[in-house]
Amino acid sequence: MSYSFADLTAACHDEWRAYIEHEFVRQLSEGSLPADVFRHYLKQDYLFLIHFGRAYALATYKSRNIAELRHSLDGLKTIIDLELGLHVDYCREWGISEEELAALPEARATMAYTRYVLDTGNRGDLLDMHVALAPCLVGYAVVADWINSRAETLRGDGNPYEAWIRMYESDGFQAARRAEEAWLDERLTEVTPRRFEELVTIFRDAIRLEIAFWQQGLDLSI
Numbered sequence: 001m002s003y004s005f006a007d008l009t010a011a012c013h014d015e016w017r018a019y020i021e022h023e024f025v026r027q028l029s030e031g032s033l034p035a036d037v038f039r040h041y042l043k044q045d046y047l048f049l050i051h052f053g054r055a056y057a058l059a060t061y062k063s064r065n066i067a068e069l070r071h072s073l074d075g076l077k078t079i080i081d082l083e084l085g086l087h088v089d090y091c092r093e094w095g096i097s098e099e100e101l102a103a104l105p106e107a108r109a110t111m112a113y114t115r116y117v118l119d120t121g122n123r124g125d126l127l128d129m130h131v132a133l134a135p136c137l138v139g140y141a142v143v144a145d146w147i148n149s150r151a152e153t154l155r156g157d158g159n160p161y162e163a164w165i166r167m168y169e170s171d172g173f174q175a176a177r178r179a180e181e182a183w184l185d186e187r188l189t190e191v192t193p194r195r196f197e198e199l200v201t202i203f204r205d206a207i208r209l210e211i212a213f214w215q216q217g218l219d220l221s222i
């Protein structure tokens, strides 16, 4: 039996679809998401991205050869240079200053998700870590695809979230997603059925935490 990334999403089909097609994403794609919900999400996502930068740094540390090192470093650069840089500019456009970002309280779903991924990386190996990171990097690229596949999606200046969609459909982000899927496909061909089940548990837990993150935005919860 040889596994691939598609087998992970198939094993978690219901959770994966609930994440990709979440009510938060639906409203965002139609431009009807309330602005205070989006602002709350943006602020928590800033904290999330900082911890995910740390998680990619841990993956870099855990790398055992130059190919693994380069791959983890590319993920780190995608988060820090591409996503976090744009995020700070984007927050400013939404009236959230860097000072405000620096003083934010961390909400529970943010804490739960980021610490889960860091803990998975600390106790496991590089494959455990990348499986825990996959819903973040691959997931948002798939969210962008899903948004673009919907007839109800509103694109252009009429949608206040147009820039957000553009970020995740961008060539840079989609290339990072393909590299991550290819890396996982290569590693998953080698795993035993028992090891695959362990990885499914990690993947499912990380997806459940992504769902809780969208919901935290909708509920404005801390």
Ligand SMILES: Cc1ncc(CN)c(N)n1
Pocket (backbone or CB within 6 Å): 045, 048, 049, 083, 135, 136, 137, 140, 210, 213
């Ligand atoms: C919660 C969350 N998950 C994923 C991504 C995409 N890196 C993000 N910005 N925020």
